[in-house]
Amino acid sequence: MNERIFHVLEFSKIKQQLIDQAASSLGKEKARSLAPSTDLEEVVKWQDETDEAFHVIRLNGNVPLGGIFDIKPSVKRAVIGGVLTTHECLDIASTIYGGKQLKQFLEQIEDLEIPIIHRFTDQIVPLNELEREIKSCIDDHGHMMDGASDKLRSLRSKIRTNENKIRDRLENVTRTKSKMLSDSIITIRNDRYVLPVKAEYRSAIGGIVHDQSSSGATLFMEPQSVVELNNDLSSTKVEEKREIERLLKELSIRIAADESFLLQNAEVLAILDFIFARAKLSHQMKASRPKMNDLGRIKMKQARHPLIPSEEVVANDIELGTDYTAIVITGPNTGGKTVTLKMVGLCTLMAQSGLQIPALDGCELAVFSNVFADIGDEQSIEQSLSTFSSHMTNIVDILQGFDEQSLLLFDELGAGTDPQEGAALAMSILDHVIQVGARVIATTHYPELKAYGYNRKGVTNASVEFDIQTLKPTYRLLIGVPGRSNAFEISKRLGLDPLIIENAKSQVGTDSRSVENMIASLETTRRKAETDYKEAEDLLIEAEQLKRDLEQQWQKFEQQRQSLYKKAEEKAEKALEKAREEAELIVADLRNMRTESEWKEHEWIEAKKLLDEAQPDLSKKETKQTSNNFDENKAKELKPGDEVKLLTLDQKGTIIEQSGKNEFQVQVGIMKLKAKRKDLLFIRREEPKVEKPLATVRGAHYHVKPELDLRGERYEDALQQLEKYIDDSLLAGYNKVSIIHGKGTGALRKGVRDFARKHSRIRSARDGEMNEGGLGVTVLELK
Structure with a gap:
């Protein structure tokens, strides 16, 4: 695309906003080279990058991009043998660290799928050893540290010793000969320590004069007593400088060895900074990602001009390329026609550059091979060109370079000449552009073009709304409606004589x-x-x-x-x-x-079982029956004794009898009622019980063992078990049973004996024989 379109649509202002969002000089350089692409795949890839970065910023607020510098010139100079400065080395270490921080931050994001950004971060090489070497020699202020080498530490120590000696001697002079000095201070001239001596005392002080004041009244002299010390100090500083240069040369060689990794890191960080700059600009503009196509289709909802403040801009819907390929916009001056043209063109350039556009989600834009615009008055006095001539010169250039993949924007097409001729020329130009198949939006004042959209296929009219009550434009774009001439209404509201207005109407x-x-x-x-x-x-x-x-x-x-x-x-x-x-x-x-005649243990067990079964089961949640299960239950034949659920009362009951074809008598609690079959839900049916006779032969087929082990049981629980066991043993017909209680403290043994004495069906109790368990067992004989 030619540079003129960038100037006309003010694309450079968008680029400047993008540059301001970049965090490093690397990212800013990428932003300066921003340009639209005409390749659909490349544009979609850029949009994917921006969208991933936008979601990262939306969820995390910010991305660590600090401490990144343009290290490429320094690295290249190190490769050709140059010695880098301490600040250059420090910038390289800072960039290595910044890359590691960004890589770690982006790898820790688990809530988002950002495959493109992860592919970039995978290319960042963490050069930990090089970073450590640089930071072990150079501090954060760019000064070579004493610990960079043993020799440098020794030289720095010697320098400090010499400086202290020099200061001590000069301070002694200032105390003893203060009247000969202009001021009792120690200063430095030509890297040597000197004193400000009054000119008349030059001979009294003695030494070397290094400088004098502008008046000549003060001489900056190096007393003879510190000349040797200053010489020694200067010599040591020269050695210090050589050692620092040696260390920097070693670091430069080390940096040159990692040239490929450093340049790769710098390029990846530049791209990531550029991508996140685009995302931050989208966040600032409240923009959204457009869906891109190569069919010339534009569809934007509530689109806003990106350079107009949000509190002033009016959002509009724009659609082009589906039902029609051309829009002719009419309406009053300062009504927003030109803003609409620039908004469509600028959003197109932004989208083709990988930027999101200020519109609602779901917008769609096309990738055009070129965007042309003839906007504004380019009258040139020097070239003796009229308004019409300047416009027509641009239009001629456009018509020579456009194709079916182009977007054309014409402002006041055919203006600046005779209205009838201008209108005819405008319609002819539009016919030519539409015939080629390009997308075009044009604005005009000519009334002849108001009906143009109704007579041409693929063309629609549009207008900018004007409020007659306030005499101000609303800046709303109305697709499908041509603009009205409001001259008569405006004149009437401004107080023009109605007779004049009526006379004017009669002449239309x-x-x-x-x-x-x-x-x-x-x-x-x-x-x-x-x-x-x-x-x-x-x-x-x-x-x-x-x-x-x-x-x-x-x-x-x-x-x-x-x-x-x-x-x-x-x-x-x-x-x-x-x-x-x-x-x-x-x-x-x-x-x-x-x-024995009064109580049957098995009757008690059965009674207790019935009582337990009567308890409601609160752990079961009410479940919804599926339609298939419901139909199956409806079809099931019900019989007396079946447990069912009465749907009308949401209660369980039992079928007593069938009182009609589809009617049953149901027992619900203490109530008996009749219910239809459709209101009954089958739950379960009791299987007929087979009565199993108790053991008729003493001791036969009964589950009770002839011994009971009570070891480890609590005292009360043990006696309850013993009581039930004796009853079961009597039912089983045992004559003798063994109770195993262990020796322990003897409490359980005593409890068993006391129980045996009180029980009417126990004849005797004795300790077990040696082969029966001894004192740990009590043998009971039953009646």
Whole structure:
């Protein structure tokens, strides 16, 4: 693209904003060379880079890009044998460190997929050893440190010793001969320590004169007593300088050895800084990524001119290249027509340069082979060119260089000459451009072009809105509606005599009045459509809010219903628990006074089992039945005794009998009621129980062992187990059983003996024989 388009569309101002966003001189240099690409793949790749960086900045706020310098000239000088300065070496170490910091920061990001940026960071080589060598010799201020070498440390120590000696001798002179001095200070001239001596005392002090004041009254003299010390100090400083140069030469050679890695790091850091500069500019502009195409299609929603402040700019929708390839914009001066042209052109250049554009998400832009623009008054007095001539010169150049892949922007096409001839010329130029297939946006004042879009395929009219009430443009672009001439309305509001206005209207041609009436009708229809759309949008928002409120209320109702069910179940559980505790107390009392004929242990077990089964199971959550399961349950044949769920009451019950074809009598708690088959959900069916007789032969087929091991049990638990075991042993028909309690403290053994004495069905209790377990076992004989 030619440089003129960058000047006309003010692309250089966008580049300057991008340069300001770059953190390093490397990134700024890349930003200065920013230029649009005409290759779709390359543009998409640039947009991908910017988009990844934008998401990194959006989530992390900032990226560490500090401490990076343009080290390429220094590295190249080191390669050809040059000795770098301490500051150059320090910049190289700082750049190595900055690259490592950026690499580490970007590698730690796990919430985002940034493959392109990671491919760049993978190329950064962490030259830790070189960085360490430089920083071990040079401090943060660029001074060679004493510890850079043993020789330098020794020379620096000698320098400090000599300086102290010189100062001591000169301070002695200032004390003893202060009247001969202009001031009692020690200063330096020609790198040697001197004193300010009054000219008349030159001979009294003696020594070497290095300088004098402008008046000649003061001489800066080096007393004879410190001449040798100053000579020694100068000699040592020369050696220090040579040692520093030697160290810098070694570092330069070391830097030259890593030339390829250093230059690679510098290039990668420059690219990353450039990418993140583009992302930061997008963040500042509140821009979005455009979808790129090579079909000449433009579609921008609420697009803004990137150089107009956000509090002043008016956003507009632009669409071109789908239903029409040309837009003719009409409207008043200062209404925003030229701004629209520049906005489309500038956003196109930005997108083709990898920059995001100030518009809403979902925008789309094309990659053009060239962008041409004829905007502004380029009248030249020196070249004796009129406004029309200057415009036509540019248009001729454009028409000679454009093709079907070009975007053409014409401002006030055909202006500056006879209106009829200018209008005809403008229509002819547009016809030619449209025939070639280029995309074109043109602005005009000519009324003949207002109907141009209605008579040409692929062309649409547009206008910038003007508020008759305030007599000001609104800067809104209206696609599909040509602009009206508001001269009569404006003149009327400004107070022009109505008779004059009516006379003027009578002189306007019939065709012109028809066009104006058509435009007025279109504007009325548009305003009504906008009003209807706004009302529909408000109703939609209200309906959506009502839907959300109803969903929240229904959810709250469901939570309250579940809470009530849970409270009822918890209340029932507590009642059952209380009944169980009371029943166990009663049974305990009965056991203490029962006889064989009064109590059957298996009856107690069965009663307790029934009580446990009556307890509600709170751990089971209510689950939703799928439609398939529901249909299967509906089709299942119900029989008396089946457990079902009554859907109308959300309660469980049992089928008593079938009272009709599709009607059943159901027992729900203490209630009996009738229900339809469709309201019943099958749960389970009790299988018929096969009664298994207890052992009829004493000791046969019974699960009780002839011994009970109580070792490790708590005292109370052991006695409860013993009591149940004796009952089971009696039912099994055992005559003798062994109770294993261990020796321990003897408490459990004593408890077993006491239990045996009180039990009516135990005949005797004795300690076990040696082969039976001895004192750790008690043998009980049963009646």
